[in-house]
Amino acid sequence: MCGIEGSENGNVNDDDEIIENNVPDLNREAEKEFSLPIRSTVFSNQEIIPMLRSMNENQKHIFFDIRHWCLEKANGKHVDPFYVFITGGAGTGKSRLIKCLYFEISRILAPTLCNPDDVSVLLTAPTGTAAFNINGMTIHSCLSIFKSLSKDHATLSEDKLNTLRSKLDNLQVLIIDEISMVNKRLLYFVHERLRQIKKKPESCLFGGVSIIAVGDFYQLPPVKSKKSDKLYVNDPSNPLNYLWNELFKVAELHEIMRQKDDKTFAEMLNRLRIKKKNEIIELDDFTLLKHCMKEAPDRILHIFATNAEVEVQQFNNSMIMKYFSDPVLLEAEDYEKDKTTGTLKRKSSFYNSSDNQLPSCILLAVGARIMLIRNQDIKDEFSEWSDGNSTENHYCLQSSRNNIYSV
Numbered sequence: 001m002c003g004i005e006g007s008e009n010g011n012v013n014d015d016d017e018i019i020e021n022n023v024p025d026l027n028r029e030a031e032k033e034f035s036l037p038i039r040s041t042v043f044s045n046q047e048i049i050p051m052l053r054s055m056n057e058n059q060k061h062i063f064f065d066i067r068h069w070c071l072e073k074a075n076g077k078h079v080d081p082f083y084v085f086i087t088g089g090a091g092t093g094k095s096r097l098i099k100c101l102y103f104e105i106s107r108i109l110a111p112t113l114c115n116p117d118d119v120s121v122l123l124t125a126p127t128g129t130a131a132f133n134i135n136g137m138t139i140h141s142c143l144s145i146f147k148s149l150s151k152d153h154a155t156l157s158e159d160k161l162n163t164l165r166s167k168l169d170n171l172q173v174l175i176i177d178e179i180s181m182v183n184k185r186l187l188y189f190v191h192e193r194l195r196q197i198k199k200k201p202e203s204c205l206f207g208g209v210s211i212i213a214v215g216d217f218y219q220l221p222p223v224k225s226k227k228s229d230k231l232y233v234n235d236p237s238n239p240l241n242y243l244w245n246e247l248f249k250v251a252e253l254h255e256i257m258r259q260k261d262d263k264t265f266a267e268m269l270n271r272l273r274i275k276k277k278n279e280i281i282e283l284d285d286f287t288l289l290k291h292c293m294k295e296a297p298d299r300i301l302h303i304f305a306t307n308a309e310v311e312v313q314q315f316n317n318s319m320i321m322k323y324f325s326d327p328v329l330l331e332a333e334d335y336e337k338d339k340t341t342g343t344l345k346r347k348s349s350f351y352n353s354s355d356n357q358l359p360s361c362i363l364l365a366v367g368a369r370i371m372l373i374r375n376q377d378i379k380d381e382f383s384e385w386s387d388g389n390s391t392e393n394h395y396c397l398q399s400s401r402n403n404i405y406s407v
């Protein structure tokens with residue numbers, strides 16, 4: 001991170017793995033008060049209605065099946081919970097279908113809620129970026145699941161559970177996008193938490209809540225998971241196998257909508273999707289791909305396969321060196337809490353871990369655009385930050401808790 005001023009003397013719960021390091025911007029004082037960040041996602045009619053109208057046959061089929069279930073539920077009929085896995089290659093319209101489903105489910109089930117603040121359906125994803133993409137929340141934050149997924153975190157105190165219950169007692173459907181990034185253990189925690197919220201026995205899967213899992217197992221796998229822990233691996237010796245295998249009914253989207261006007265390209269993408277690493281690409285596909293490769297001008301958005309190519313002295317730095325005359329190298333400062341005095345001391349060396357991924361220094365310049373890709377604590381609510389057009393030579397990121405990140 002950038003230079004940091006300010007310190008915190010809060011008690012830190014060492015068990016909480018969300019606190020990966022005791023840096024000053026991670027004030028866990030606020031954690032003492034349990035507040036629930038659950039919020040309903042709101043899509044406007046203007047946004048959704050054109051999407052509903054333009055669904056393709058495949059999307060409609062899935063949509064109306066789920067809609068039918070909701071209507072039965074809203075009419076007080078006894079319907080069993082359903083577990084569906086909506087899959088399809090990149091650009092087949094999964095995210096779009098999710099938004100339509102969320103809109104329709106919340107609309108149909110709204111009259112079954114006693115309180116307007118209650119939630120009948122939740123829109124979630126396993127990572128912040130994926131959740132942002134669908135205007136949803138992370139599974140961890142809305143179900144109060146800790147990142148560590150250790151047994152100790154399986155249960156919450158009655159107080160915390162009651163807070164969750166007050167909001168989610170009427171939850172009927174949970175939508176999980178990017179399911180390929182969810183492993184068996186996380187799915188088990190989802191089952192456990194829902195069961196606790198709904199006060200149901202172990203045998204009641206997901207506490208009776210229906211699950212719509214969406215994603216593509218050819219896309220991103222769960223971070224740091226053993227092969228047998230991946231959902232699609234049917235391993236009867238794994239005690240958590242039952243929560244995915246044979247439970248979820250598959251609904252597949254086939255038509256690539258993102259490149260729908262370029263059938264040749266879309267078909268090639270479908271062939272590449274199922275290729276294994278090191279498997280030869282057919283000559284025609286290779287030629288088509290080569291044909292699409294063009295030298296991109298420096299200033300347009302570049303996509304790289306690894307963070308290292310972007311960060312570690314590579315693209316970003318070379319662009320700053322090329323276009324700015326006054327680059328500034330900022331070194332990270334790391335603090336740790338002295339367990340006896342509770343005060344924060346600057347560490348002699350920079351905290352480093354393979355999952356931290358923060359650079360130990362960053363090169364900046366006046367006028368260079370900055371994108372904050374990782375906000376350690378959303379409660380910070382950065383109130384100001386440079387959009388890169390400022391002519392000031394001192395940038396300040398002021399958080400709501402008065403930690404100042406100066407750049």
Ligand SMILES: Nc1ncnc2c1ncn2[C@@H]1O[C@H](COP(=O)(O)OP(=O)(O)OP(=O)(O)O)[C@@H](O)[C@H]1O
Nearest residue numbers: 054055056089090091092093094095096097257258
């Ligand atoms: N029925 C449709 N009519 C018109 N456009 C559509 C339709 N379905 C999807 N699209 C468009 O196709 C593009 C890809 O859709 P979307 O992002 O939902 O796909 P996806 O399967 O979630 O992709 P990915 O797996 O890459 O995240 C978007 O621009 C979306 O608006």
